[in-house]
Amino acid sequence: MKLAVIEGDGVGKEVIPAALQVLDCFDLPLEKIPLELGYGKWEKTGQAITDADLEILKNCDCILFGAVTTPADPNYKSVLLTIRRELDLYANIRPLKPIKGIKGVTGNTDFDILVVRENTEGLYSSIEEVGTDTAWSKRIITRRACERIAQVACEYAAKRANHLTIVHKSNVIKADSLFLNTCRDVAQSHNVIHNAMLVDAMAYDMVRSPEKYDVVVAPNLYGDILSDLGGALVGSLGLLPSANIGEKKAFFEPVHGSAPDIAGKGIANPIAAILSVAMLLDWLDKPEQALIVREAVEASINENIMTADLGGNSTTVQVTEFLVHYVQSHC
Structure with a gap:
């Protein structure tokens, strides 16, 4: 090895x-x-x-x-x-679980979240251009990537509390509907209880009530941000x-x-x-x-x-x- x-x-x-x-x-x-x-x-x-x-x-x-x-x-x-x-x-796997003796910014230690982040596409596609007056990045969402990250998330959920939260922003970013619907289909096929959360609402609710969440699956950028936010809940990025x-x-x-x-x-x-x-x-x-x-x-x-x-x-x-x-x- x-x-x-x-x-x-x-x-x-x-x-x-x-x-x-x-x-x-x-x-x-x-x-x-x-x-x-x-x-x-x-x-x-x-x-x-x-x-x-x-x-x-x-x-x-x-x-x-x-x-x-x-x-x-x-x-x-x-x-x-x-x-x-x-x-x-x-599949980027980021556990957010308090360690006894350390409290984060809210003082809440009654949670155990596992963020499962799609790791190969989204806004991290590296297809972008920066000009003098205009800059753009291409965001890619594919069914194949959505299916396999949802599969991994459901496998983890089945070993835990059998609950999956799907994070998206499809009310504004229409490409997110492919991620949302694909994850829903995979969760249903695995008999995993699931719900969906808009990413901004998810950030708010993770701080307010982190104990509500088990496995969280998200596109690349959302998963990156939410898991770093989790560092404040756990007590330090130095614990993640x-x-x-x-x-x-x-x-x-x-x-x-x-x-x-x-x-x-x-x-x-x-x-x-x-x-x-x-x-x-x-x-x-x-x-x-x-x-x-x-x-x-x-x-x-x-x-x-x-x-x-x-x-x-x-x-x-x-x-x-x-x-x-x-x-x-x-x-």
Whole structure:
């Protein structure tokens, strides 16, 4: 099993080494393939990701990714969008579940939402043009993409509370009707209870009553925004992991960005990257090991071994050392 390891830029260079220390506790038969991608590579070579890099990734089974800085330059090729598209990692899975001991902006801890985001099209199609007076982006919605993301969402819903919320804006953006109707058809065929929410109403209601929601399926942009909003509900973007899943390959990353303002200061929260390792372990069919990682995170918070974004005063290294010790003593 080959695991590509991409630290990327900014705090990615701090949180991915931390995540690897936790992963290495389990002594799994993983061949790690380090790869440099992102803004730092673009500054040196003029390319953030090359065709050769993509070939390496295509020859790996899974990817552990940190974060990349994306400059406001029309010639910069998005690393994330390129990987997701080229490897057809069409399902972005983002759990929004509070961790005991941490409260978000509303104080509500009685929710467990799973955002299932279509990952390959929508407004992230990369078909766009920026001119002096006019700029446009082409938004693509296809039945095939809608069907397969709805299928994934329904499979998750069936394992949970069997409820699916379909997010759309078809009252204004008529292309959303294809997403909405296709998801409804798939949900009905799977006997999954479902409802639909306009994306603006959904954002409001997620803050007001997050406990109402189970699995949420959304087009690319809506899912991106709603899951980041979920970071405020959980307590920090530094707590949110994610997975990008395809038919045969998978890509795991923290939801947060490269955070250049705190990079190199030793205060980056490694928990999202480490919980992304837990999602990787689930994908590898190692649920017991994944559970140990999640219990380690809860233990660190219970012991107040936390970085500043969570109200603690521990460094990245101190949090990592605690988690590694916990995992080693429980596996």
